[in-house]
Amino acid sequence: MAGFGLPFFAAGIFVILTVSGVIPVSNASDMPRWGWLAMAAMGLVFTGVGGTLVFGRAWTTLDVTHHFVIKQWGLLIPLRERTYPLTGYSAVTLGFVRGDSDTADTFPVGLKAQHGSSLPLCSFTTYADSRACAIAVARHLHLEITRPGLQHARLGGRIGASGRGRAGGGINRLGCSGGRATQ
DSSP: OHHHHHHHHHHHHHHHHHHHTSSOOTTGGGSOHHHHHHHHHHHHHHHHHHHHHHHEEEEEEEETTTTEEEEEEEESEEEEEEEEEGGGEEEEEEOOBOOOSSSOOBEEEEEEESSSOOEEEEEESSHHHHHHHHHHHHHHHTOEEEOTTSOOEEOGGGOOHHHHHHTTTTEEEEEEETTEEEO
């Protein structure tokens, strides 16, 4: 999304610089006052939308030492946070959502709740990326992976001491950005 938002962000900055007089316009005296106000508003909207697409991020942290899933959203740094207890989830889900002519197929990864609604973690446009993320989450949380219509796959017992050490003492951060997840 960063590549898509960059032209909007650049256009917004250009319009704001034009309205402020940093970039000269040859017919500035012919422009009515409401035209300058409309350009300023357009510059702010384009800069805001482009900035959100370029700098907007979402983080998902799996903290097994404190038994929490922490979801954060922000611009370069977390600005909003929501915490979910891990105790209410029994399995990692790997799903499939068929796209239409305008959207791609997606493979969401989430945590299946014992009671109530499941918790979505991230979503990918390729099955391989989604499966790799689901395996990493299942190993870290010692849970099974469930897929609709398929048998359960037990992966939690295969993690070794080196796997727990790489996770930072029980904390694993999955950053879903642009259809990718990093650990």
